[in-house]
Amino acid sequence: MDLFNQTPDKNQNLLPYDGTVNYYGRVLSHAPAHALFHTLLETIDWQPDKLRMFGKIIVTKRKVAWYGSNPYQYTYSNATKTALPWTAALLELKTLVEQATGETFNTCLLNLYHNGEEGSSWHSDDEPDLKQHGAIASISLGAERNFLFKHKQTKEKVAILLEHGSLLLMKNETQSRWLHSLPTTRKITTPRINLTFRTIVV
Ligand SMILES: O=C(O)CCC(=O)C(=O)O
Ligand SMILES: [Fe+2]
Secondary structure, rough: OOOOOOOOOOOOOOOOOOOEEEEEEEOOOOHHHHHHHHEEEEEHOOEEEEEEEEOOOEEEEEEEEEEEEEOOOOEOOOOOEOOEEEEEHHEEEHHHHHHHHOOOOEEEEEEEEEEOOOOOEEOOOOOOEOOOOOOEEEEEEEEEEEEEEEEEEOOOOOEEEOOOOOEEEEEOOOOHHHHEEOOOOOOOOOOOOEEEEEEEEE
């Protein structure tokens, strides 16, 4: 019996209440995940993100991209993005994620963090363009990073390590009751790509 390298139980809820987060572990093995990382690096239309913070426009070092089944618009942090058509790699990954989770998605937001000094501050993905309480599936490629949840009222925190090739599913009340963040760290010097498959309502 291997006590130290158990595959995670995808049916276990990592949140103690008010939402559901399931960690599926590595749904892509090392080599295909590595190949996908490089395909995405080369074929995705990466753009710096522009965020409005305290009345100022901040251009992030982190790069983002927005793809979907139709030119869906997504407004967050006072900026609107129009989805580009799926690339072959994204469409293949969408199918894999839909089969693994039993959910369906029509869009994907991609983030490229060049190193540990780039991250994502506390937020919820609860914009009105997104299906309320819809599932969000998160694929991680490259550097392993910690991911945190913080309950909006109780402030309780839950931490999880997002491995190379892994899948995390957030659903039900997760976005309305919890914040999440990708904390920065100087210890990580290599890049990471994250893809979150989402559902835009029309
Ligand atoms: O990079 C991640 O793991 C999460 C990114 C995120 O929360 C988002 O794009 O909304
Ligand atoms: Fe998010």
